[in-house]
Amino acid sequence: MRSIRLAHWLSLDVVCGTLAYQALLHDIFLQQYPTWAELLSMACAVWGIYLIDRIIDRKKGIVLDQRHAFQAKYAHEIQIGLFVLGIIGSISVWNLDLRLIGWGLGLSGIMLVYWVLWYESRLPALSNSKEFITSLIYALGVGASTWYRIPWSWSIVSIGTLLFLLVLQNLGIYTMAESEHAGILGTADTWKRILLGAEMLFVILFLRIIINSHEKMAFLPFATTFALQIWIHYFVKDKLAYRIWGELAYCSPLLYFAYEFFSK
16 A cells, blocks of 8 residues: 555556556557557656646645645655656657647646746636646547547547546545635635536536447446545545545546456
């Protein structure tokens, strides 16, 4: 259990979940798995983003949970790790398609602008939109190695929206819980309404996709992740203590791949 907590404090659970959904999207749309370069570059990018995000939070004096505390304690080692991630990510980029590199640079630009604005507090209302921006970047980024290969369609937009809503639900649950814990009830009430709308929209969109899909089992991970987050949202009292399970929920595509393996 300690190893799982350590992985959570280092945001490795987020990385594993991202790679799992990246592979799932490849399987759904391309009937193949990502290349090693696509997996490696995704892992380096996601891990680096989350580590840098924690550094920015700490510099702004925001220490919300054990992840911030752990990474503050080992700040020097984290910086060395980021340097190594940069080297590995740069090597993997040489084996990527130029179109995918362009996609990644575009997302990196958006992320960089957001970080600067967030750190400098240039936009007073930006803090309220952090969860929306993160969810959008995740939905665009996790499927980047799939999206650039195929023409845009209703199916792509729908599944991308499902991912966006899942991540928004995840982030919203913990923002709501943190606001309640801090006594900021207005923000907590706002997120209750946002979550209700996001969850209703997810159910409607998911049912429409399932009805029109011939590969219904491929969407089981979306339902599993959503169900786990619903459980945390409505049935868990201390939601912040269960954050690790909310992150591990994104590893649910591994269940689908196990089903595919054993059903052959």
